[in-house]
Amino acid sequence: MSRVVLVGNPNVGKSAIFSRLTGAMVIAANYPGSTVEYTQGSFSHEGENWDIIDIPGTYSLDGISPAEAVADDVIRRAELIINVVDATSLERNLRLTLQLAETGHPLMVALNLWDEATTKGVQIDVAQLERLLGVPVVPVCGLSGEGIPTLLQRLHDAQPLNINVAPDTHWQQVGEIVDQVQQLSHRHPTLLERLETWSLVPWTGIPLALLVMGVAFELVRFLGEGLIRWGLDPLFTYLWMPIMRKLFQWLDGIPLLQSLLIGQLIDGHIDFTQSMGLLTTGLYVPLVMVLPYVLAFYLMLGILEDTGYLPRLGILMDTVMHRVGLHGLTVIPMLLGLGCNVPGALATRIFETRRQRFVAAVLMAICVPCMGQTAMMVALLGPYGWVGLLPVAGTLLVLWVVLALVFKWMSREPAPELFLEIPPYRMPSGRALAQKLWLRMRQFIAEAVPFVLLGVLLVSLLHSLRILDGLAHLAAPMLRTLLGLPEEAVVALIMGLFRKDLAVGMLVPLQLTREQLIVASVVLATYFPCIATFSVLLREFGGKGMLKASVLMIGVSLLVGSILHLVL
Amino acid sequence: MISGTEGVTVILSIAQMQALQGGRVVACHGGYGFMRRLDAMGIRPGVTIKKIVAQPFRGPSVIRVCGTQVAIGFGMAQRILVEVDE
Numbered sequence: 001m002s003r004v005v006l007v008g009n010p011n012v013g014k015s016a017i018f019s020r021l022t023g024a025m026v027i028a029a030n031y032p033g034s035t036v037e038y039t040q041g042s043f044s045h046e047g048e049n050w051d052i053i054d055i056p057g058t059y060s061l062d063g064i065s066p067a068e069a070v071a072d073d074v075i076r077r078a079e080l081i082i083n084v085v086d087a088t089s090l091e092r093n094l095r096l097t098l099q100l101a102e103t104g105h106p107l108m109v110a111l112n113l114w115d116e117a118t119t120k121g122v123q124i125d126v127a128q129l130e131r132l133l134g135v136p137v138v139p140v141c142g143l144s145g146e147g148i149p150t151l152l153q154r155l156h157d158a159q160p161l162n163i164n165v166a167p168d169t170h171w172q173q174v175g176e177i178v179d180q181v182q183q184l185s186h187r188h189p190t191l192l193e194r195l196e197t198w199s200l201v202p203w204t205g206i207p208l209a210l211l212v213m214g215v216a217f218e219l220v221r222f223l224g225e226g227l228i229r230w231g232l233d234p235l236f237t238y239l240w241m242p243i244m245r246k247l248f249q250w251l252d253g254i255p256l257l258q259s260l261l262i263g264q265l266i267d268g269h270i271d272f273t274q275s276m277g278l279l280t281t282g283l284y285v286p287l288v289m290v291l292p293y294v295l296a297f298y299l300m301l302g303i304l305e306d307t308g309y310l311p312r313l314g315i316l317m318d319t320v321m322h323r324v325g326l327h328g329l330t331v332i333p334m335l336l337g338l339g340c341n342v343p344g345a346l347a348t349r350i351f352e353t354r355r356q357r358f359v360a361a362v363l364m365a366i367c368v369p370c371m372g373q374t375a376m377m378v379a380l381l382g383p384y385g386w387v388g389l390l391p392v393a394g395t396l397l398v399l400w401v402v403l404a405l406v407f408k409w410m411s412r413e414p415a416p417e418l419f420l421e422i423p424p425y426r427m428p429s430g431r432a433l434a435q436k437l438w439l440r441m442r443q444f445i446a447e448a449v450p451f452v453l454l455g456v457l458l459v460s461l462l463h464s465l466r467i468l469d470g471l472a473h474l475a476a477p478m479l480r481t482l483l484g485l486p487e488e489a490v491v492a493l494i495m496g497l498f499r500k501d502l503a504v505g506m507l508v509p510l511q512l513t514r515e516q517l518i519v520a521s522v523v524l525a526t527y528f529p530c531i532a533t534f535s536v537l538l539r540e541f542g543g544k545g546m547l548k549a550s551v552l553m554i555g556v557s558l559l560v561g562s563i564l565h566l567v568l
Numbered sequence: 569m570i571s572g573t574e575g576v577t578v579i580l581s582i583a584q585m586q587a588l589q590g591g592r593v594v595a596c597h598g599g600y601g602f603m604r605r606l607d608a609m610g611i612r613p614g615v616t617i618k619k620i621v622a623q624p625f626r627g628p629s630v631i632r633v634c635g636t637q638v639a640i641g642f643g644m645a646q647r648i649l650v651e652v653d654e
Contacts, residue, residue, distance in 0.1 A: 059608035089635040092610045122635075171612065196637070200621040200630055201587075315639045319627035327641065328628070417641030418628045419605060424637075 008084035010057030013112040016142030018054035029305035033350035087117035101161035108158040114139040121185040129181045134162025220296040227292035282456040293375035306428035325408025337368040341533040367400040372501030455498040484565040515568040527557035583645035590618040591650040610634035
C-alpha cells in the first residue's frame with residue numbers, strides 16, 4: 001500500500017479533499033488551523049489501495065514551530081505528495097510547492113477552490129503551470145467533488161518536481177512562474193467582500209458581532225427548547241413512561257433489578273429526572289435534557305465556522321484580549337468549549353507557545369461550561385429567570401477575566417501577537433454542515449450516554465453499599481461551612497468527574513434554594529474537568545502540567561464558591 | 569500636496585498607516601523566527617501591500633498581501649515599514 005500525504009497551506013481545503021477521497025467524515029471549517037490532528041484514511045482506485053494522511057496546514061517547511069517539525073517528519077516519510085493549492089492565492093501557495101520539491105518525493109498539485117478563483121477574477125493557465133512545474137496539476141473543488149476523479153486517474157503521473165530550487169530565491173522563482181500562468185481581471189467588490197471589511201472595522205464590526213452572538217444564542221435556545229418541548233419530552237412521557245411502568249411491575253419480585261433499571265419511585269411515581277435508574281434517568285438526561293441543546297449548538301457553531309466568521313470575531317476581540325494577556329483567537333477554543341471541553345482543549349493547539357496553550361486550556365476548563373452542563377443549569381435555574389442564570393454566567397465571566405489577568409501578571413512573556421490569514425466569507429454548503437453535525441452528534445452520543453449510564457450505575461451501587469453516607473460525612477465540613485450546601489451534594493461532586501450534566505442533575509432531588517443552586521452550579525463548573533477532558537489535558541500538558549492545573553481548579557472553585565456563599 | 573515635496577518618499581509602519589493606504593514593504597525588523605513567519609505569509613521587502621482595516625486602541629491591522637488578507641497584531645505591525653504610495 002502506498003502512502004499519500006495531503007500537504008498545503010492552512011485553510012486551502014485539505015480536509016474536504018480528504019473526505020472526498022476516503023468517504024470518511026472529518027470536521028472541516030473555514031479558518032486556518034481547524035485540523036489540529038493527523039487524520040489517516042485509505043481509499044482504493046482501480047483495485048489499488050492507498051493510505052492517505054491529512055496533516056494540519058503549514059506555510060513553510062522551515063520547521064520553526066513544533067507542529068511544523070512534525071509535519072516535516074510525516075512529509076519525509078511520504079511516498080506521494082498531493083500538494084493542495086489555493087487557486088485564489090497562487091503565489092503564496094506555490095512557495096510551499098517549491099519547498100516540497102526539495103524532498104524529492106513524487107508530487108502532484110490539486111488546484112483547489114477553482115470555482116472561487118474564477119468568480120474572483122483569477123485565471124490560471126493550468127497547462128502552462130503543469131509544463132513549468134513538470135508535475136500533474138488538476139483543478140478541483142473539494143466541497144462539490146468536481147475534479148476528484150481526474151485527480152485519482154493521474155495519481156500515477158506524479159513525479160518529483162522538475163525545477164532546480166535555490167534556497168533563497170523561492171519567491172523570485174514563484175514570481176516568475178505566477179507571471180506566466182496567472183491573469184487577474186479587476187472587478188468591483190461583491191457584497192460579501194464589503195461585508196468582510198465591515199465586520200472587521202470596529203464601528204460596524206462590534207454591532208455586527210453583538211447581533212451575530214445574540215442571534216446565535218437565541219437560535220440555540222429556541223431550537224433546544226422547541227425540540228425538548230415538542231419532540232423528545234412528549235416522546236418519553238407518552239411512549240417510554242408506560243413501558244417503564246410495565247417493566248417496573250414486571251420486575252416486582254426482583255428489587256435489585258428494579259432499582260438498577262428503573263430506580264426509586266418519587267412520591268409513588270417514576271420520575272425521569274430523579275429516579276436514577278439506567279433506563280429512566282440514565283437515558284432521559286443525555287437524550288432529552290441535553291441532546292437537543294447540543295444539536296442546536298453544533299448547528300449554530302457549524303454555520304459560524306463555515307462562513308468564516310470566527311477568525312473575524314477573534315480579530316475584533318484582539319484589542320480587548322490583549323489587555324488580559326491573550327490574543328484574539330482565544331475565542332475559538334472558548335466557543336468550541338461551550339459545546340464540549342474536549343474539542344475546546346484540542347483547539348488550543350492553534351497557539352504557538354506551550355504557555356499560551358496551557359493558559360487557554362486552563363481558562364476554558366475552569367470557566368467554560370460545556371453544553372450538557374449548560375442545558376442542565378438552564379433546566380434547574382431557568383425557572384427563576386435571569387436572577388437564576390445571570391449570577392452563574394456573570395461569575396464565570398468575571399472569574400475568566402481575573403484568572404487571565406493573574407496569568408498575565410505571573411508571566412514575563414509579553415502578550416502574544418495576533419498573526420493570521422483571514423479566510424474569505426463563504427456560503428456554507430448544506431451537505432458539509434449536515435455531515436459535520438452528524439459526526440459531532442455521533443461523538444456526543446457515543447461519549448455521553450455510556451458515561452451517564454456508568455455514573456447512574458455508580459450512584460445506585462454507592463447507595464446500596466451505603467458508601468455515600470460515609471463520603472457525605474467526610475465532605476460535610478467543606479460543603480456545609482464553606483459552600484452552604486447539604487452534605488448529600490457530595491454525590492454531585494463525584495458525578496461531576498464522569499459527566500457534568502448528570503452532576504447538575506443530581507442536585508434536583510436535594511431541593512436546594514436558588515442561592516444554593518447558584519453556588520453548586522459554579523462549583524461544579526469550575527472544580528474539575530470531566531474524565532474525558534481530563535484525559536485530553538493530561539495528554540497535552542503531561543502529569544506536571546495537569547497537577548498544576550488541578551490544584552488551581554480545586555483552589556479556585558472552593559474560593560469562588562465560598563465567596564458566592566457569603567455574598568448571596 | 570505642497571509643491572516641492574513631490575518625490576519625497578513617506579515611510580510608515582503598518583501600524584501607522586491609514587486604512588486603504590497602499591505601499592511597498594521596505595524593511596521588517598525582528599529576529600530570525602519573526603522574519604521567517606512574515607516571509608512564509610509573503611510579507612517581505614519589495615512586496616506591495618494594502619492596509620484594509622485600521623483598528624483604534626492599538627488593535628490589530630488587516631492588510632492585503634499576495635491575494636489574501638492577513639491580520640497583524642499591533643506590536644508586529646510596528647516593526648514592518650512600508651513606503652507609502654502617494
